[in-house]
Amino acid sequence: MSIQSSTRDQLEVLDARQVAKRYRACAVASVYDVLDELGYPNQCLDLGIKPLVPEWRLAGPAFTVVGSREPRWGEEHAKPALKDHGLLRSIPPGSVVVINAERDTLVGHWGEIMSITAKTRGAVGAVIDGGTRDRNGIVKIPDWAVFARYTSPVECRQRWQPQEMQVPIYMSGTLTSSVLVRPGDYLVGDADGVVVVPDEVVIRVLELTEELEVREENTRRDVVAGVPIEEVYNRYGRL
Numbered sequence: 001m002s003i004q005s006s007t008r009d010q011l012e013v014l015d016a017r018q019v020a021k022r023y024r025a026c027a028v029a030s031v032y033d034v035l036d037e038l039g040y041p042n043q044c045l046d047l048g049i050k051p052l053v054p055e056w057r058l059a060g061p062a063f064t065v066v067g068s069r070e071p072r073w074g075e076e077h078a079k080p081a082l083k084d085h086g087l088l089r090s091i092p093p094g095s096v097v098v099i100n101a102e103r104d105t106l107v108g109h110w111g112e113i114m115s116i117t118a119k120t121r122g123a124v125g126a127v128i129d130g131g132t133r134d135r136n137g138i139v140k141i142p143d144w145a146v147f148a149r150y151t152s153p154v155e156c157r158q159r160w161q162p163q164e165m166q167v168p169i170y171m172s173g174t175l176t177s178s179v180l181v182r183p184g185d186y187l188v189g190d191a192d193g194v195v196v197v198p199d200e201v202v203i204r205v206l207e208l209t210e211e212l213e214v215r216e217e218n219t220r221r222d223v224v225a226g227v228p229i230e231e232v233y234n235r236y237g238r239l
Contacts, residue, residue, distance in 0.1 A: 016061060016094045019186075019206060020124065023059035023197075026209045028190045030216065034208045035195060045179055045194040046172035048149045049127065052135055056145035058125045058189040061199075062181050063095040066169045067109065067162040068102045087165055088114065093122025096187045099162075100169040101130025107156040108133025110146065119144055127187050127194055129171045147189050171196075 023031070035043050051058070065087065091097060097118055101109045110126055112134035118126065125145035132138065132148040133155075170178035179196055181187070186197040197205050215237070223229065 019202065020059040020061075020094060022206055022210065023186065023188050024057045026188070026206075026213055027216075028188055028192045028195055030209050030212050031188050031197065031205065032195050034205050034212060035197065038201065038205065038208075040198065040201070042173060042176040043179060043196045043198075044174040045127070045196065046129070046149070047174055047193050049129060049147050049172070049194055050149075051145060051147050051189065051191060052132070052151075053139055053145075054191040056125075056147075056190070058096060058127070058145040058147060058187065058194070060094050060096040060124045060187065061184045062098045062187055062196075063091050063123070063165070064098050064100075064167060064169045064181055064183050065162050065165045066100045066102065066167065068104070087162055088117045088121065090165060091118050091121040091123050095123050097123055097126040098169065098171065098181050098187060099126065099128045099130060100171055100181075101128065103172075104130055105150070106152065107131060107154040107159050108152045109156055110148065112137030112141070115141055115144060115146060125189075127171075127189065145189070147194055 032044060035041070097110075099109055107130075109130040110128050110132040115126065115134075115138050119141060124143075126132075126147070128146070128148040130148065131150045131152040132146055133152055135151045138144070138146050166183045168180060168182045171181050173179040174193070181196050182199065184199040186199070186202050188195050188197060218235070222231075222235070
């Protein structure tokens with residue numbers, strides 16, 4: 001890799017981190033409102049997918065994983081890209097690991113050591129349409145967030161394993177049965193839930209959300225100050 005291309009890659013990572021930082025400062029409800037207004041109403045993941053700690057916030061481009069129930073393990077069912085912890089070694093900086101567990105409801109599809117390893121790769125968190133284990137260890141990891149449907153003590157070995165990574169996947173949805181997540185789409189999450197921002201509108205949605213957040217703050221300020229609600233609504237169009 002040339003110095004020029006290496007520098008460009010570094011700048012892209014820095015820019016992505018700034019975008020993610022700005023998204024984390026926004027309420028997911030505001031992001032959803034903007035998506036809805038732009039004609040993307042079905043971007044909210046199933047409301048059962050929640051942060052392990054309500055105060056956690058999450059934002060970043062998706063590193064997608066899909067897996068299934070699988071009794072074989074290791075060399076019995078070795079896929080070249082996934083051998084020797086290939087999944088964890090492939091996670092790019094700034095990303096959110098997004099796992100479709102194919103509706104498995106038995107095991108922990110993620111855990112503490114995987115979280116620590118992913119974080120050392122530069123990832124910022126994980127969103128799992130399935131389960132995690134080691135909750136008590138995960139919550140102690142600084143600057144990290146995991147959203148999952150449930151927790152479980154059950155090990156996934158010889159019960160479930162990843163099959164593919166960095167491919168388009170479906171996650172369970174709220175207004176629709178599923179939500180498409182492609183590598184590079186943005187995941188934004190807080191205590192209200194998780195929304196998916198399509199890659200092609202990430203910047204547009206961010207800018208409009210930040211504008212909306214300013215109106216929200218002005219609305220909040222005026223309501224607290226005792227301004228009549230009709231007047232507040234006429235000013236900002238928000239309640």
